[in-house]
Amino acid sequence: MENFNEKTVTSETLYCGKIIELRVDEVQLPDGKLAKRELVKHPGAVAVxxxxxxxxxxxxxxxxxxxxxxxxxxxxxxxxxxxxxxxxxxxxxxxxxxxxxxxxxxxxxxxxxxxxxxxxxxxxxxxxxxxxxxxxxxxxxxxxxxxxxxxxxxxxxxxxxxxxxxxxxxxxxxxxxxxxx
Incomplete structure (x- = not known):
């Protein structure tokens, strides 16, 4: 199986609120090129x-x-x-x-x-x-x-x-x- 991992090069937090954090990461792709990833960080939840x-x-x-x-x-x-x-x-x-x-x-x-x-x-x-x-x-x-x-x-x-x-x-x-x- 190929390795599709993306290595984080830089990470910038744009917003940190009560529930979520918004972040933009620059990543190195498996082929060596760079790309941006817009991410939402969340503490997790439960459902019943x-x-x-x-x-x-x-x-x-x-x-x-x-x-x-x-x-x-x-x-x-x-x-x-x-x-x-x-x-x-x-x-x-x-x-x-x-x-x-x-x-x-x-x-x-x-x-x-x-x-x-x-x-x-x-x-x-x-x-x-x-x-x-x-x-x-x-x-x-x-x-x-x-x-x-x-x-x-x-x-x-x-x-x-x-x-x-x-x-x-x-x-x-x-x-x-x-x-x-």
């Missing part, structure tokens, strides 16, 4: 496939500024510095849905947009849910509507565009696969 005892998916609906519209998603959130991804998942599930899970299982991790971003999402399955009497408060700038739906209802939301992001589409297909076996 939460399933009620009735077999319904717990989803959140929120406005996404990057898309300029509301979409329906699985609960998810950014990993805080030095936070274990499983702890992030437990925290985000409670903050966004008001649920705790008695069964928490790691599924897998995946890159969201490897062409320009290093964000990795760690995906968990949460079962044996119970409502928390006084759930932890969510982010003050986050406004969420909670939905519980069947897999067929979630597939319908994928078809009409209410579910529009890859992590949630993956989750719906993952759960559908679990129920087929």
């Amino acid at each position: 496939i939460a399933i009620t005892d009735e077999g319904k998916l717990v989803l959140v609906e929120q406005f996404r500024k990057a898309l300029e519209r509301t979409i329906v998603e699985i609960p998810a959130g950014k990993i805080e510095p030095n936070e274990d991804p499983k702890q992030t998942a437990i925290r985000e599930l409670e903050e966004e849905t008001g649920y705790r899970a008695n069964e928490f299982t790691y599924i897998q991790s995946f890159s969201t947009s490897p062409g320009f971003a290093d964000e990795v999402i760690h995906l968990y399955l949460a079962k044996s849910l119970e409502k928390v009497e006084n759930p932890a408060a969510g982010d003050e700038d986050e406004f969420i509507n909670l939905h519980e739906c069947t897999i067929s209802e979630a597939e319908e939301m994928m078809n009409d565009g209410r579910i529009y992001d890859a992590k949630t589409a993956f989750a719906v297909l993952y759960v559908k696969q679990l129920t087929i076996k």
